[in-house]
Amino acid sequence: MRILEVAGIKKSFGGLAAVAGVDFHIDRGEVAGLIGPNGAGKTTLFNLISGAVTPTSGKIKFKGKDITGLKPNKICRQGIARTFQLVKLFGDMTVIENVLLAYRFRAQKSTGNEAFSRCQEMLDIVGLLGLELIPARELTIAKQKQLEIARALATMPEMLLLDEVMAGLNPSEVTKAIEIIKNIQATGITILMVEHVMKAIMEISDRVIVFHNGEKIAEGKPAHVVADETVIQIYLGG
Amino acid sequence: MDNLNKGSFLKYFPVIFALLIISVLAATCPLYLAPFTIISVTNIFIYVVITLSWALFSGPTRYISIATAAFFGMGIYTSALAGELMPFPLVVCLGGFVSFILALLVGMSTLRLKGMYFTIFTFGLSELIRHTVLWWEVTRTGTVGRWVVSVDHTPVYYTMLIILIVTLAVCYGIGRSRYWLALQSIGQSEEAADHMGVNVTAVKIGVFAVSAFFAGATGATMATRWTYIDPSIAFNPLFSFMPILMATFGGINSITGQIVGAVALTLLADLLLTEFPYYYMLIYGVILVMVILFLPNGITGLAKYVKK
Numbered sequence: 001m002r003i004l005e006v007a008g009i010k011k012s013f014g015g016l017a018a019v020a021g022v023d024f025h026i027d028r029g030e031v032a033g034l035i036g037p038n039g040a041g042k043t044t045l046f047n048l049i050s051g052a053v054t055p056t057s058g059k060i061k062f063k064g065k066d067i068t069g070l071k072p073n074k075i076c077r078q079g080i081a082r083t084f085q086l087v088k089l090f091g092d093m094t095v096i097e098n099v100l101l102a103y104r105f106r107a108q109k110s111t112g113n114e115a116f117s118r119c120q121e122m123l124d125i126v127g128l129l130g131l132e133l134i135p136a137r138e139l140t141i142a143k144q145k146q147l148e149i150a151r152a153l154a155t156m157p158e159m160l161l162l163d164e165v166m167a168g169l170n171p172s173e174v175t176k177a178i179e180i181i182k183n184i185q186a187t188g189i190t191i192l193m194v195e196h197v198m199k200a201i202m203e204i205s206d207r208v209i210v211f212h213n214g215e216k217i218a219e220g221k222p223a224h225v226v227a228d229e230t231v232i233q234i235y236l237g238g
Numbered sequence: 239m240d241n242l243n244k245g246s247f248l249k250y251f252p253v254i255f256a257l258l259i260i261s262v263l264a265a266t267c268p269l270y271l272a273p274f275t276i277i278s279v280t281n282i283f284i285y286v287v288i289t290l291s292w293a294l295f296s297g298p299t300r301y302i303s304i305a306t307a308a309f310f311g312m313g314i315y316t317s318a319l320a321g322e323l324m325p326f327p328l329v330v331c332l333g334g335f336v337s338f339i340l341a342l343l344v345g346m347s348t349l350r351l352k353g354m355y356f357t358i359f360t361f362g363l364s365e366l367i368r369h370t371v372l373w374w375e376v377t378r379t380g381t382v383g384r385w386v387v388s389v390d391h392t393p394v395y396y397t398m399l400i401i402l403i404v405t406l407a408v409c410y411g412i413g414r415s416r417y418w419l420a421l422q423s424i425g426q427s428e429e430a431a432d433h434m435g436v437n438v439t440a441v442k443i444g445v446f447a448v449s450a451f452f453a454g455a456t457g458a459t460m461a462t463r464w465t466y467i468d469p470s471i472a473f474n475p476l477f478s479f480m481p482i483l484m485a486t487f488g489g490i491n492s493i494t495g496q497i498v499g500a501v502a503l504t505l506l507a508d509l510l511l512t513e514f515p516y517y518y519m520l521i522y523g524v525i526l527v528m529v530i531l532f533l534p535n536g537i538t539g540l541a542k543y544v545k546k
Binding site: 050051052071072073076077081082084088089090091092093097100101102104105106107151152154155 | 416419420422423426427429430431432433434435436437438
């Protein structure tokens, strides 16, 4: 069953088409990887889905509903949460406050006084339990990225957009991040991730979409995609 | 759980007791204090209210507004125009309401501006309103000033006391709600706040308008003590800068800090004005510069530092 359908989506900045009319879909419950060289339009595509930028043309449907052009806060409340490539935490707020904000503005009705413990559960998922009262800006970059994931989870999403959560992490941190994403998928959340760390893409993606110059050039099982001649030429290098 | 409640009651008992004494003193002091003292206390209330209401929006969001004078002045002119038409309490509410509406309109058109641009705009707004009113008075009514229906200092004192209590209650209420997190998150990363489900535009405009309400109501109240007003009195830019200085002086991050700052600077201004009339502004300025340079978290920040 399709949770997200993108049809002919296009975004031009001046004369340059960052995303040049792309069609694809995401199935409920899968982990889809989005790869491609720098400047391929991956982050712009994320911004289009999350509402940060409005498309020049095309349509985005989430759970069958048209969400094209909605404000980010509306899209978030429909059930799509994201992280940012360049971490955008609330730096002076504590770790738990970052998560609490997202939790207390989620779409679902609150059921009593469990906010704090629910947010601790989110921190537990990403392994930040025990750091609740530290200001977010004092965390290491790896932990900041994990906090971004916890904050996105606290909005109670059905779909999670992860924008290069592994970039800048060392190998053992990557292994840990892969574990975290697997656990999130196990809870039934659909994941679309932009990633350059091929180990992660190969290990957790059910399907990979390859972008180049704002267009989709390949799509399929990770093993098939990395064997594709065009993909090797453009992205992976001969 | 029972023990916990009992413990927290005992812990808060001194606070509750102190609050009780303060309320009794505040409610009865016009009975035994000299009129001069009552007027001074009222004056302190004014600055506490405009500091609290300014900091409610500008503190967490870091949208530094210099438009307090515009909202204060709108209240003053409401009082001048409506003072003869309706009872005093209604005039006060109307003054707040007019500023509330003005802030809504201004907010809708300008809160997309960020940082310095927003700040400069709010300053421009105050000046624009001042000159528009001046132009209107000169070309349409033919006189620059207006008389305001006078109200005795005791009812003015009680009105300011009520406005202060309501302001405190609203600041406290918002401070404990999810909107406080939202305001802070807007100050840290507006884009991320938007993506976490916060309707940032609505939160900003709403809280900006609420903070303007209190400035307007205060203006409408105080106009009755001045009896004569003109645009340069009503829209005096000093009322825009004072709340910023007071909040910074006391400690912008807490209600206590804001109150301490407002009370301390009002008293300091009174003292300097009477003791050193010629060097008043000079000394005042030097003290402010020192505090901002050396105590970035205000004097309450210093108190915490000393405690550590």
